[in-house]
Amino acid sequence: MEQKKQHVLLVTYPAQGHINPVLHLARRLAAANGAAVTFSTSVSAHRRMFPSLAAPNDEVQDGPVAHIPFSDGFDEEGFVRGTHDARQYLSQLRTLGSSSVSSILQSLRDRSRPVDCVVYTFCLPWAADVARANGVPSAQYWIQPATVFAIYYHYFHGYSSLITTACSNSEEDPKSTIKFPCLPPLQARDLPSFLTVPPDDPSAVVLDMLKDTFDTLDRERALSSSKPKVLMNTFAELEEDALSAVEDLALIPIGPILSPPDAGRYLLKLDEKGYMEWLDSKPRGSVVYVSFGSMTVLKKEQREEILNGMRDSGRPYLWVLRRECRWEGLELQDDGENGMVVEWCSQVEVLSHPSVGCFVTHCGWNSTFESLVCGVPTVGVPQWTDQGTNAMLAEKIWGTGVRGEANGEGVLEREELKRCLDLVMGEGESSVRIKKNVELWRDKAREAMSAGGSSYQNLRKFVDGITKSGQTIF
Structure with missing residues (x-):
C-alpha cells in the first residue's frame, strides 16, 4: 500500500513579499519532496491571485498546490497602508485569522485531508497557537536573512538597551559599531529599521508584532522537548555564522527557494x-x-x-x-x-x-x-x-x-x-x-538546492520528519 503523503498547510501574511517565498516553498515541497500542500493567505489577496473566481473564498487547485483563503476581516480590499490603522488590523488579523485558520484545519480533517504540519510566516505567530490547539505541530518560515533573524533574537533577549544606546550615539559617530555574537560588526544604519524608529512612528507596531513572534518561539520551546524549528530562506554556506548565532532554536536553511517564472501568482497585474x-x-x-x-x-x-x-x-x-x-x-x-x-x-x-x-x-x-x-x-x-x-x-x-x-x-x-x-x-x-x-x-x-546539496537535504529531512502521529521527529 502506498504511504500517505505528509500534508503541510502554509499560512502567510497577505503581502507580495511574503506570498512569493511561501508559494515558492509550496511548489518545492510538492514537486521535490512529495508532500501534499495547502496554501493559505487572506481572502483579499486570494481573490487578486485568482481574479476569475466566482466567489472570492473559493478553494483553488493550482497545479500541485491547493489554495484555501482565511479571513482577516478585510475581505474586500485588504489592509491599505496609510488608510487603515495598523494596530487595529493586526488585532483583527489575530482574532479572525485564528478562528478562520482553525476552521480550515477542521474542514480539511473532516474531508479526510488532515494537516500534519503548519508552516507560518513571522507576521502570523498566532498560527503556532492555532496549530497547537488543533494537535498539529508547527514551524516558522523566516523569509528574511538569518542575519536579521539573529539581530532580532538578540534584541529581544538582552540586547535592546545596547542597541538603543548605540543608535543614540550614532548621531555623533555614524561609524560606531555594535557587536552581536556570531555576527559582523554593524553600524546603526545596518540594523533593521524597526529597531531604530521612535515609539510614536506608525511602523513601530511591527516591532510589537516581532516581539510576539519571538515570544511565541520561546513559548513553544518551553512546551516542547525539542527546539522549535525555523525554516530559513538562505543556505548554510551563505550565512554560516548567523545560523549558529541562536542556540535555543533549530534554524534550518532550505534556500534558495525559487519557482519557474511562469509559476508565480501576483497581487499586481x-x-x-x-x-x-x-x-x-x-x-x-x-x-x-x-x-x-x-x-x-x-x-x-x-x-x-x-x-x-x-x-x-x-x-x-x-x-x-x-x-x-x-x-x-x-x-x-x-x-x-x-x-x-x-x-x-x-x-x-x-x-x-x-x-x-x-x-x-x-x-x-x-x-x-x-x-x-x-x-x-x-x-x-x-x-x-x-x-x-x-x-x-x-x-x-x-x-x-x-x-x-x-x-x-x-x-x-x-x-x-x-x-x-x-x-x-x-x-x-x-x-x-x-x-x-x-x-x-x-x-x-x-x-545548495541541487539534489544532494545542503538545503535540498535539509528540506527533505524536515518533510520526512513529519509523522502521521502529529509529531515531528526532525
Missing part, C-alpha cells in the same frame, strides 16, 4: 508591454533593471534623481514603477530604445535574462536573494525594514554589489547613482571583483 522582447534587443550585460518592490513608494525627489541618473549614465534601463508611484509634473515615459517603464513584471524572468547587468534595488530579501541566485550584481538603495542589513551583506560580506550613499534628506542623487553603476558595470577592478563574487555565490546557491 503583469504589464502587457513586451519587456522581454525589449531585453532581447539589448547586448549582454548592458541593461540596468530598477525596481523597489511592491510596497515602497519613493519620494518624488528620489524618482526624479533616479530618472536623471539613468539618463546621465547612458545605459539602457528597465524600470518597474507602479501606478500609484507616478506623479504629476513629470510624466514618466519610455525613453525610446534606451529605457522602458513597466508597472509590474516577472522579476526572476527579468533577472535571468542575459542582457541584464545590474539591479538597482531597495534590497528587500526576495530581490537581494533573487539577484544573487541569478548572478546579477546590485546597487542597493535601502528604504526600511531589513533592507539596510541586506545592503550591508551584499556590499561588505558577499561583495556582490555596492550601497549608494544617500544625502541628508535620504535621497540617492543622480551623480551617486551614476558612480555606483560605473563601479558595478564599468571596466575597473571593482567591477571585475564584484562580477567574480556574483558568479561564485550564484554557483554556491544553485549547488
Whole structure:
C-alpha cells in the first residue's frame, strides 16, 4: 500500500513579499519532496491571485498546490497602508485569522485531508497557537536573512538597551559599531529599521508584532522537548555564522527557494508591454533593471534623481514603477530604445535574462536573494525594514554589489547613482571583483538546492520528519 503523503498547510501574511517565498516553498515541497500542500493567505489577496473566481473564498487547485483563503476581516480590499490603522488590523488579523485558520484545519480533517504540519510566516505567530490547539505541530518560515533573524533574537533577549544606546550615539559617530555574537560588526544604519524608529512612528507596531513572534518561539520551546524549528530562506554556506548565532532554536536553511517564472501568482497585474522582447534587443550585460518592490513608494525627489541618473549614465534601463508611484509634473515615459517603464513584471524572468547587468534595488530579501541566485550584481538603495542589513551583506560580506550613499534628506542623487553603476558595470577592478563574487555565490546557491546539496537535504529531512502521529521527529 502506498504511504500517505505528509500534508503541510502554509499560512502567510497577505503581502507580495511574503506570498512569493511561501508559494515558492509550496511548489518545492510538492514537486521535490512529495508532500501534499495547502496554501493559505487572506481572502483579499486570494481573490487578486485568482481574479476569475466566482466567489472570492473559493478553494483553488493550482497545479500541485491547493489554495484555501482565511479571513482577516478585510475581505474586500485588504489592509491599505496609510488608510487603515495598523494596530487595529493586526488585532483583527489575530482574532479572525485564528478562528478562520482553525476552521480550515477542521474542514480539511473532516474531508479526510488532515494537516500534519503548519508552516507560518513571522507576521502570523498566532498560527503556532492555532496549530497547537488543533494537535498539529508547527514551524516558522523566516523569509528574511538569518542575519536579521539573529539581530532580532538578540534584541529581544538582552540586547535592546545596547542597541538603543548605540543608535543614540550614532548621531555623533555614524561609524560606531555594535557587536552581536556570531555576527559582523554593524553600524546603526545596518540594523533593521524597526529597531531604530521612535515609539510614536506608525511602523513601530511591527516591532510589537516581532516581539510576539519571538515570544511565541520561546513559548513553544518551553512546551516542547525539542527546539522549535525555523525554516530559513538562505543556505548554510551563505550565512554560516548567523545560523549558529541562536542556540535555543533549530534554524534550518532550505534556500534558495525559487519557482519557474511562469509559476508565480501576483497581487499586481503583469504589464502587457513586451519587456522581454525589449531585453532581447539589448547586448549582454548592458541593461540596468530598477525596481523597489511592491510596497515602497519613493519620494518624488528620489524618482526624479533616479530618472536623471539613468539618463546621465547612458545605459539602457528597465524600470518597474507602479501606478500609484507616478506623479504629476513629470510624466514618466519610455525613453525610446534606451529605457522602458513597466508597472509590474516577472522579476526572476527579468533577472535571468542575459542582457541584464545590474539591479538597482531597495534590497528587500526576495530581490537581494533573487539577484544573487541569478548572478546579477546590485546597487542597493535601502528604504526600511531589513533592507539596510541586506545592503550591508551584499556590499561588505558577499561583495556582490555596492550601497549608494544617500544625502541628508535620504535621497540617492543622480551623480551617486551614476558612480555606483560605473563601479558595478564599468571596466575597473571593482567591477571585475564584484562580477567574480556574483558568479561564485550564484554557483554556491544553485549547488545548495541541487539534489544532494545542503538545503535540498535539509528540506527533505524536515518533510520526512513529519509523522502521521502529529509529531515531528526532525
